[in-house]
Amino acid sequence: MVSGKEAGEGIRALILGIYQLGGARLDKEKLRGAIKDERFPRSAAYDPEWMIKNEMGPSAVWLMEFLTEAVELKPGMKVLDMGCGKAISSIFLAREFGVQVWATDLWISASDNLERIQEAGVEDRVFPIHAEAHALPYARDFFDAIVSADAYHYFGTSELYLHYFIRFLKPGGQIGIVVPGLKKEFSDGVPEKLEPYWESEFFTFHSPAWWKELWNRSGLLDVEVADDMPDGWEVWLKWENLARESGLWSREGDVGLLEADKGEYLGFTRVVGRRR
Numbered sequence: 001m002v003s004g005k006e007a008g009e010g011i012r013a014l015i016l017g018i019y020q021l022g023g024a025r026l027d028k029e030k031l032r033g034a035i036k037d038e039r040f041p042r043s044a045a046y047d048p049e050w051m052i053k054n055e056m057g058p059s060a061v062w063l064m065e066f067l068t069e070a071v072e073l074k075p076g077m078k079v080l081d082m083g084c085g086k087a088i089s090s091i092f093l094a095r096e097f098g099v100q101v102w103a104t105d106l107w108i109s110a111s112d113n114l115e116r117i118q119e120a121g122v123e124d125r126v127f128p129i130h131a132e133a134h135a136l137p138y139a140r141d142f143f144d145a146i147v148s149a150d151a152y153h154y155f156g157t158s159e160l161y162l163h164y165f166i167r168f169l170k171p172g173g174q175i176g177i178v179v180p181g182l183k184k185e186f187s188d189g190v191p192e193k194l195e196p197y198w199e200s201e202f203f204t205f206h207s208p209a210w211w212k213e214l215w216n217r218s219g220l221l222d223v224e225v226a227d228d229m230p231d232g233w234e235v236w237l238k239w240e241n242l243a244r245e246s247g248l249w250s251r252e253g254d255v256g257l258l259e260a261d262k263g264e265y266l267g268f269t270r271v272v273g274r275r276r
């Protein structure tokens, strides 16, 4: 017997196959028009095919643009992009703000990211580092700012992690994360409508209030922002649909989950704090 989730994935794979066979794939120009979003004016300058081919979750570039609305970045600042994946958010940071970025990731090698960084012409400002989040090769107080898009929930949900991580940030510097999250915590387990699509790792998704409390309790920083992206679920769904229609996608999406939820719980949580 196939589960609801597997059946949903089968149908999605079939639809993708039909798109590709039927040539209904969005060409570059149509994709550029469709992906344009007034909420992300900086991102509009980036090649959508490049963004989709190098994505490892809902648009890292959009997420970083949203995050940097709340993090002050000035040219020359030293910035840690933690869990940068294929470093496209790091390239975005260097180009948009003239900062130096240490593009740090575990699953993607430094050599792989260096190729992308060189292609983007920013190898003088973006430095690829292969490292585990609990064993970082940096000096205390080194970074002027730390940012992370769609990654911090993989390693940062424990009470202890911030105590370790914040040492790499200068006192007075900002740390900002944006992660898939919940508008509100579940009051009684996973809602029935989400159950067919729910995977246990989604329990790392939390609300702005949850993250704010975790960070406040540490006593290490002052939380300046804890909110969610307006209509974040629609942004997420738009990305998943466009990525699928482009025919360039390399992962299974969250379309079923988002359509079942219809914005009641899911979206993107943003938290920004300043080290004391």
Ligand SMILES: C[S@@+](CC[C@H](N)C(=O)[O-])C[C@H]1O[C@@H](n2cnc3c(N)ncnc32)[C@H](O)[C@@H]1O
Pocket (backbone or CB within 6 Å): 054, 055, 056, 057, 058, 059, 060, 082, 083, 084, 085, 086, 089, 104, 105, 106, 107, 108, 131, 132, 133, 134, 149, 150, 151, 154, 155
């Ligand atoms: C969903 S991907 C997102 C990547 C990228 N930020 C993006 O949005 O495309 C999560 C990233 O978190 C990184 N990550 C997860 N656990 C990690 C750990 N323990 N240490 C360092 N990086 C980690 C992975 O290497 C992966 O690239």
